Amino acid sequence: MALHLYDTATRDVREFHPARSGTASMYVCGATVQGVPHIGHVRGALNYDVLRRWLVHNGLDVLLVRNVTDIDDKILTKAADAGRPWWEWAATHERAFEDAFTVLGCLPPSISPRATGHVTQMIELIQRLIDRDAAYVSGGDVYFSVTSLPDYGRLSGQRPDEVQQGETAADGKRDPRDFTLWKAAKPGEPSWPTPWGDGRPGWHLECSAMATTYLGSEFDIHGGGVDLVFPHHENERAQSHAAGDGFARYWLHNAWVTLSGEKMSKSLGNIVAIPEMLRKCRPVELRYYLIQPHYRSTIEYSDEALAEAAQGYRRVEQFLRRVGGEVRLGEVPAEFGAALDDDLGTPQAFAVLHNTVRDGNTALDAGDETKAREFAESVRAMVHVLGLDPLSEQWQDAASHSGEARALSTLVDALLSERMRARAEKDFTRADAIRDQLTAAGIAVEDTPNGPSWTVRD
Numbered sequence: 001m002a003l004h005l006y007d008t009a010t011r012d013v014r015e016f017h018p019a020r021s022g023t024a025s026m027y028v029c030g031a032t033v034q035g036v037p038h039i040g041h042v043r044g045a046l047n048y049d050v051l052r053r054w055l056v057h058n059g060l061d062v063l064l065v066r067n068v069t070d071i072d073d074k075i076l077t078k079a080a081d082a083g084r085p086w087w088e089w090a091a092t093h094e095r096a097f098e099d100a101f102t103v104l105g106c107l108p109p110s111i112s113p114r115a116t117g118h119v120t121q122m123i124e125l126i127q128r129l130i131d132r133d134a135a136y137v138s139g140g141d142v143y144f145s146v147t148s149l150p151d152y153g154r155l156s157g158q159r160p161d162e163v164q165q166g167e168t169a170a171d172g173k174r175d176p177r178d179f180t181l182w183k184a185a186k187p188g189e190p191s192w193p194t195p196w197g198d199g200r201p202g203w204h205l206e207c208s209a210m211a212t213t214y215l216g217s218e219f220d221i222h223g224g225g226v227d228l229v230f231p232h233h234e235n236e237r238a239q240s241h242a243a244g245d246g247f248a249r250y251w252l253h254n255a256w257v258t259l260s261g262e263k264m265s266k267s268l269g270n271i272v273a274i275p276e277m278l279r280k281c282r283p284v285e286l287r288y289y290l291i292q293p294h295y296r297s298t299i300e301y302s303d304e305a306l307a308e309a310a311q312g313y314r315r316v317e318q319f320l321r322r323v324g325g326e327v328r329l330g331e332v333p334a335e336f337g338a339a340l341d342d343d344l345g346t347p348q349a350f351a352v353l354h355n356t357v358r359d360g361n362t363a364l365d366a367g368d369e370t371k372a373r374e375f376a377e378s379v380r381a382m383v384h385v386l387g388l389d390p391l392s393e394q395w396q397d398a399a400s401h402s403g404e405a406r407a408l409s410t411l412v413d414a415l416l417s418e419r420m421r422a423r424a425e426k427d428f429t430r431a432d433a434i435r436d437q438l439t440a441a442g443i444a445v446e447d448t449p450n451g452p453s454w455t456v457r458d
Contacts (some may be wrong), residue, residue, distance in 0.1 A: 002341045008251040024060045027211040029224035032069040033093035037100040040257040047254045047295040049106045066109040100274040105387045121209040134242035138172030140184030140197035146177040156230035204235035218246030226253040254295045285310040317390040323376040330377025365424045
């Protein structure tokens with residue numbers, strides 16, 4: 001493959017070579033199911049979904065594991081505050097996350113393991129670490145010894161003598177930099193039996209156990225948000241390497257979605273939840289908005305930027321409808337492939353997409369339907385890779401159940417297509433009449449180099 005990816009561990013763009021020929025293995029840190037999903041949560045899932053689609057396009061069989069953290073301090077606290085069982089709270093929000101991933105067009109993972117279903121594997125991993133003197137038991141808790149791994153801090157670039165784990169101070173630690181693998185049981189909390197006493201797993205432990213259970217001791221790609229580099233991923237790497245596993249060969253991290261310069265988070269109260277977002281736009285338009293920027297670039301959310309992205313998608317959609325008939329999947333342009341091969345360069349890939357849409361509209365205006373169809377086939381190939389194909393069964397089905405907003409979009413796009421045909425035939429009286437009709441209905445039309453866009457006026 002020509003694919004190159006930025007590896008957080010080496011701080012460099014590296015050529016991707018899968019460990020096993022013909023197969024790419026990916027582990028993506030999934031949701032801690034403590035509340036409703038917001039766009040910061042789903043951005044990473046969408047980024048890695050595009051990467052997965054590109055790997056498949058290039059002939060690889062992709063094994064994707066996306067875990068569910070269903071036992072965690074925050075889950076226990078929020079469930080208790082709500083007066084609900086912790087397991088019911090977790091299951092409720094797990095369904096909300098899965099619904100969000102599905103509605104935004106993410107391909108289902110190969111498996112979506114829950115932390116609570118893999119306690120046996122976690123206990124086995126802890127025992128391996130204890131046997132290697134990389135972990136120790138203290139009062140029913142088990143801690144990882146940071147000094148047992150000489151290159152601790154390599155992933156995040158932190159100096160070991162500056163590390164602060166962010167954990168509650170504990171008397172049983174030999175070194176304040178050590179982190180918790182297993183937490184001794186507390187009254188009212190769920191617990192599991194182990195050789196060192198009842199308790200529950202620490203956060204970092206679960207991903208190491210689940211990743212290697214399904215992908216083996218060494219796998220290709222570990223993905224997650226940039227906020228997970230330290231301590232979560234640093235500690236995953238440490239405990240896995242200390243246990244003798246090669247673990248992830250490439251570490252990928254997507255950037256945040258921010259609001260007023262702050263990372264979106266429930267604790268800050270600045271989340272934009274998925275149900276709220278889908279009252280503002282169609283799911284496919286939200287997907288477009290979240291995957292167009294480079295995955296390592298921060299997205300500063302605004303309603304204006306979302307509306308602009310929706311218009312961008314509608315230009316693609318309208319062009320394919322304007323061509324009409326059956327548009328087959330063609331080949332992606334070389335420039336599009338080169339963009340995605342360069343560390344998943346979606347901004348450049350989208351530029352190629354829209355240049356092709358523009359060329360297709362120009363060919364239609366000139367009456368060259370054969371050339372326009374060739375462009376349309378290339379457009380379909382590109383949006384297929386991006387998970388945005390308006391002619392795919394998924395988005396066609398979504399449109400058929402979309403309600404008033406979808407009906408409006410269909411009607412307006414049809415009128416705009418008629419207007420474009422009228423202009424191509426130099427029937428400017430008819431073209432102006434259609435624009436006046438839309439204006440009277442409260443639809444503002446703007447002609448752009450990539451075709452017309454429209455918005456509903458306030």
